[in-house]
Amino acid sequence: MVRSRQVKLAVVLWTLVSLFGATLAGAAAGAQRASADPMAAVPADSLFCVRINNLTGTMGKIDQFLTGVSPIGVSMLLPAQLSQLLGSPEPAGINMAGSFAIFGPLPGGDTPDISRIGVLVPMSDYKQFTSQNPNVVPPDAQGIATIGKEMPMFVVADMPGFALVTPTNNRQALIEMKKQIAGMAATSLAKRLSPDELKRAQDAPLWAYANIQMVSKLFGPMIEAKLQEAKKMMEQVQPQGQAGAAMDMNMGMVNTLMKELQSASLTLDPTATAIRAGFVATATPNTETAKALQGAAGTPDKKFMQYLENGAVMNLVMSLDPATWTRLNNFYFDLMAKSAGKTVPAEEIAKLKKWSADAANALTGTAAVSFSAAAKSKPPFRIQYALGLKDPQAFSRALDQTQTMFQSGFFADLMKQSGVTMKFDLKRKAETYKDVPIDAIRVAINPTDPNSEQAKAFTAMFGQAIDVRLAVVNNLAVYVISSDPGAGVRKLIDQAKSGATPPAPSEVASAMQLIPGSDKANVFATFNLLRAMQIASAVAPMPVPQTSPQSQGSIAIAERLSGGTFSVELALPKQHLMEMMGAVMQMQMQGQEQGPTGQP
Numbered sequence: 001m002v003r004s005r006q007v008k009l010a011v012v013l014w015t016l017v018s019l020f021g022a023t024l025a026g027a028a029a030g031a032q033r034a035s036a037d038p039m040a041a042v043p044a045d046s047l048f049c050v051r052i053n054n055l056t057g058t059m060g061k062i063d064q065f066l067t068g069v070s071p072i073g074v075s076m077l078l079p080a081q082l083s084q085l086l087g088s089p090e091p092a093g094i095n096m097a098g099s100f101a102i103f104g105p106l107p108g109g110d111t112p113d114i115s116r117i118g119v120l121v122p123m124s125d126y127k128q129f130t131s132q133n134p135n136v137v138p139p140d141a142q143g144i145a146t147i148g149k150e151m152p153m154f155v156v157a158d159m160p161g162f163a164l165v166t167p168t169n170n171r172q173a174l175i176e177m178k179k180q181i182a183g184m185a186a187t188s189l190a191k192r193l194s195p196d197e198l199k200r201a202q203d204a205p206l207w208a209y210a211n212i213q214m215v216s217k218l219f220g221p222m223i224e225a226k227l228q229e230a231k232k233m234m235e236q237v238q239p240q241g242q243a244g245a246a247m248d249m250n251m252g253m254v255n256t257l258m259k260e261l262q263s264a265s266l267t268l269d270p271t272a273t274a275i276r277a278g279f280v281a282t283a284t285p286n287t288e289t290a291k292a293l294q295g296a297a298g299t300p301d302k303k304f305m306q307y308l309e310n311g312a313v314m315n316l317v318m319s320l321d322p323a324t325w326t327r328l329n330n331f332y333f334d335l336m337a338k339s340a341g342k343t344v345p346a347e348e349i350a351k352l353k354k355w356s357a358d359a360a361n362a363l364t365g366t367a368a369v370s371f372s373a374a375a376k377s378k379p380p381f382r383i384q385y386a387l388g389l390k391d392p393q394a395f396s397r398a399l400d401q402t403q404t405m406f407q408s409g410f411f412a413d414l415m416k417q418s419g420v421t422m423k424f425d426l427k428r429k430a431e432t433y434k435d436v437p438i439d440a441i442r443v444a445i446n447p448t449d450p451n452s453e454q455a456k457a458f459t460a461m462f463g464q465a466i467d468v469r470l471a472v473v474n475n476l477a478v479y480v481i482s483s484d485p486g487a488g489v490r491k492l493i494d495q496a497k498s499g500a501t502p503p504a505p506s507e508v509a510s511a512m513q514l515i516p517g518s519d520k521a522n523v524f525a526t527f528n529l530l531r532a533m534q535i536a537s538a539v540a541p542m543p544v545p546q547t548s549p550q551s552q553g554s555i556a557i558a559e560r561l562s563g564g565t566f567s568v569e570l571a572l573p574k575q576h577l578m579e580m581m582g583a584v585m586q587m588q589m590q591g592q593e594q595g596p597t598g599q600p
Contacts, residue, residue, distance in 0.1 A: 036161030038101035038120045039190035039201060041181060046189060047114070047214045049103040051207045056096050058205040064272040065574060069581070085147065086133040093129030098122025098161070099202075103189075106166060106173035107180060114218075116173045119165040126158045142175060197265060197280065204267035204278070213284070216258040223258075227251045252338050260289035273574050274514055280567045290564040292331035296324040296365075296522045304368040305504035306495060307386040307478075313532050314371040315508050315554075316525040322390075324561065325360035329353070336414065348410040355405055359398035364388030364475075373534040374482065378463040380538035382482035384492060389475045396472070399426065399439075406443075420458075421446050433471070433490050434497065441468035441479075460539045473497060511556035514571035521558035521569075528554045530579055551579050 042049050052058055063073035083089040104117035123129060130138045130145045137146040139158070147154040147165070155171050157164045157178045166174050185191075189209075190198060201207045231251075260283055267278040283290035300319040308315040320328075333352050337344040366388040374382050389395050405411055406424040415422050423444040430440035444465040445458055469489040470479035473496045480488030503509070511526045512518045530551040553576030558569045 036098075036122075037190060037202070038099050038122075038162065039193065039198065040185065040188045041120055041159050041162060041164075042101060042103045042189040043107070043180075043184065044187050044189050044192040045211065045214065046103045047105060047211055047218065049101060049189060049209045051099055051101045051201055051209075053099045053202065053205055053207075054097060055100060058270075061205060061270040061272075065270040065275055067272070069574065069577060085135065085153075087135030088133050091129070092132035093123055093125045093127070095122040095124040106170055107176045108170075108173035115167075116170050117166065118170075118174070118177065120159065120162040121165060122161060123158075123163050126163060129163060130156070143178065144171065144174065194282075197263075197282075200265065200267055200278070200280070204269055206268040207265065208267075209263065209265045212258060212261040212263055220255070220258060223254065224251065227254070253335055256335055256338060257289065260284055260287040274571050275574075276515065277570045277572075278567065279570075280565055283564045285564065288331055288334065292327050293561050293564050293566050294324075294327065295562045296560075297321040298365060299520050299522070300368075300524065301364075301366045301388065302504070302519075303501050304366055304386055304388070305508065306500075306502045307368040307370065307384065307492065308505050308508050309370045309372060309384075310505040310507045311531070312370045312372045312507075312526070312528070313381070313535065314369075314525060314527045315505070316369040316371075316523065317367070318523040319366045320522055320561075321365045322357075322360040322363060325363070325365070326353075326357045329356040329360065337410075344410055352405070352410060355398065355401050358394060358401075362389060362391045362394035362398055364390050373531050373538075375534045375538040377483035379461055379466065379481070379483065380535050382480065382488060384480045384488055385478065386492065386496075387477040389472065389477055392472050392475065392477075395477060399470075402426075416448070419448050421448065430469075431486065433493055436471050436473050436493050436497075438486070438489055439470045441470060442466070443468070457539070507554055511554050511571075514556040514573065515558045515569050518556065518558040518569070521560050523557075523559040525557040525559075526554040527557060529576070530583055533583065551576070553579060 038051060039049075059075050063075055066073055099122060101120040102117060103120075105113050106116040106118050108116065130136050135147060135149055136156070137149055137152075139145045143157060145156040146152045146168070147156060152168050154165050155168050155174055157174050159178070159181055164174065164177060193201065193209075197209075201209070228251075262282045262284040264279070264281045267276075269276045269278075283293050296319070298319045298321055300317045304317050308317065330353050333349055333356070337349050368386045370384050372382045374380055403424045403426050406415075406422050412422070423442075423446070425442045425444075427440040429437040431438045442465050445462065447458060466481060467483075467485050468479055468481050469485035470477065471489055471493055472478075473493055476496050478489060478492035478496060479485075480492065482488055504512075508526055512524065515521075518524050528551055553573040555573075555576060556571040560567045
């Protein structure tokens, strides 16, 4: 039964690709009729929906992006399949300027069946489609046409502006869907979506949507069973119960989010030089998740851009007001408490929330973080921070409390359940630079089993401890985590005392141009995959071929919180993709020149 469903899904997806290929086959014959919005023909309670707008333009954009990346464009792969399916290289009746959609499940049956998938194909002339394509059998007495004369594969029904296509075994579901379409105006997905989400669906070249509540209902028990299986396997490897505790927490978090998220959607927009993606998660109203995602005030202060660096693995600048920080932290603490696998005393959570709120209220909300590779050091990275301070004394008190929080109470117990203990040592005024006192912090993370793989990974990454140097200057907290944090924090003190405001690093400025309006986002970040590989190779348990660190592009990321939604925009430059492809090819060539032990 499982394999049968997999075959059905494969056939339907192949059909979708083939029918989308109509846009590449030439202009359709016959007069064009106005294209309808497919969202009006998709039931509101659908599990998922994928929509592609302006097929000709979208496929052209994909080909432009793939130029120089792939020798074969998307449009070159589809016409042959389309010709085989419909019996004509230039199928009649399809409106290539319209919007295609695939959704499921179709109505019918005792329970929802993921194999009942429907494809909405925009029509310029449905009669031409059924009568002038050699491999399409005209409609029968029930109005159902068939694709495949000798071996029927799909059945088709006429919808306003569309042909609805599905595998032949879904014939009854197709008939039921045809009956429902007339009264669907008030119960369609177009009515369920918010105005902003509907606009995203209509404007993006590609839009994909998932009903998280339906996912939870249909697949929640299966997901939980799979996680339980993974837990048992991990407990066999780590019998001390540490893996089980971690898995319990993960399962608790997954269950909470599946119950409290309403929907998620993804958009893709390729251009000749980059491909942009957008992700939006919407919380169910009046849930704790919705309250946590109510929105953040303000945008990042541009003065903080000077603390970012060219050549970094990641640069990040953010502006989250203290109230938003407090809401997010409280939500996270409550989520951890629910997922801890045991009753957590209310006073412990209250203590954490107060500490978090005190720390958040000490900040202005703007921060800059730069994370760079240092492959030959331990740790093999350097992180520098700059935090705006509203109340330096309150920040100092919160730092004092941090030492206690990490060594006793809920956090300490949680770390022990995960198989590690933490020691947080804070030494005030460990040194002074230009009349600015510098605090020294050492964080030792010790696995309870020193012979475990976890212990080896920690040692490979951090050595014996993580060293931090922190200073407060001109209402700014600056600190550095690295093998030599003192040199890093002195450099940041010089920058803060200079009073100058240099422009943003060129890599950050270029990345911001990839996402319109990114300067207004609550969080903006760049991420370089090639440089991240340097860190990964430095801590790998076995020799890894090295790559050239030269890179000119980075992925751009912009995040926003607003009205119970969390949104992320991401842009991948073609240049960075080509750099990654070159690095992979270089690693393959080095691997072929070396033996299994890494020797020539």
